[in-house]
Amino acid sequence: MGAELTAAAVRAAAAEVADPQRAVDLARFFQVRPGGYGEGDEFIGLRVPQQRAIAKRFRGIDTDEVGALLDSPVHEHRLIALFLLRGEFERTLKPRSEPDWDEAGRWVELYLDAVRRGRVNNWDLVDSSADSVLGEFCRLRGGMEVILSHAADEDLWRRRVGVIATFAHIKNGDASALLAVAPLVRDDRRDLIQKALGWMLRETGKRVDEQILLTYLEENAARMGRTALSYAIEHRTPEERAYFRGLR
Numbered sequence: 001m002g003a004e005l006t007a008a009a010v011r012a013a014a015a016e017v018a019d020p021q022r023a024v025d026l027a028r029f030f031q032v033r034p035g036g037y038g039e040g041d042e043f044i045g046l047r048v049p050q051q052r053a054i055a056k057r058f059r060g061i062d063t064d065e066v067g068a069l070l071d072s073p074v075h076e077h078r079l080i081a082l083f084l085l086r087g088e089f090e091r092t093l094k095p096r097s098e099p100d101w102d103e104a105g106r107w108v109e110l111y112l113d114a115v116r117r118g119r120v121n122n123w124d125l126v127d128s129s130a131d132s133v134l135g136e137f138c139r140l141r142g143g144m145e146v147i148l149s150h151a152a153d154e155d156l157w158r159r160r161v162g163v164i165a166t167f168a169h170i171k172n173g174d175a176s177a178l179l180a181v182a183p184l185v186r187d188d189r190r191d192l193i194q195k196a197l198g199w200m201l202r203e204t205g206k207r208v209d210e211q212i213l214l215t216y217l218e219e220n221a222a223r224m225g226r227t228a229l230s231y232a233i234e235h236r237t238p239e240e241r242a243y244f245r246g247l248r
Helices: 009-014 021-029 048-057 062-071 075-091 101-116 124-126 128-141 145-152 157-165 165-173 176-185 191-207 210-223 226-232 238-246
Strands: none
Touching: 009 048, 009 075, 021 075, 021 128, 048 075, 062 075, 062 101, 075 101, 075 124, 075 128, 075 238, 101 128, 101 157, 124 157, 124 226, 128 157, 128 165, 128 176, 145 157, 145 176, 157 165, 157 176, 157 191, 165 176, 176 191, 176 210, 191 210, 191 226, 210 238
């Protein structure tokens, strides 16, 4: 018989492979200490491949059960939920005469609700879902308003969602979403926003057109934070890296 497709069954599956010592290490890595970006989060000690494997066992789960997992205080439960959400969303778009946009929209709304309520609240949670769910939906349906609204939000995680969502467009040879988002986040000196912006700029040079990256850097390097600039020029020549750093 197949697995029972419930949040309780997912939590039980996670408990079977939980590692208390790894939970301690993960809590340290994700800065759950007071003042850290992951303050207050809880871990039970699962590796990412274990979480992906659990998600595969529960294909076909419905939105209510995924929503219940997203409400869990346990970080790994929320990441499994996002793997499930992403998988179900992607299945609505599988090659067919017409994607099931109503069903896809329900999964996207669940995702946006989780983001609004602070349930997608660490960089791994954002990076595993923002481009593949929100970004891909916006790319396919047209319109970037929801991406821009997230990028303009002062909340750290909602803003990172807005930046990383542009990756869906970048992967498909389109830099327009990132170029629209970049002015909204360029002056944000928080490390996790800096890294996200620099990463997306670097990927634009790699996947879309290196001239778009170079033009952006010519016009903006002087005002960019060191971290964003460093990420953006990581794959440039030593001479180019020295030149753009010299513009600051």
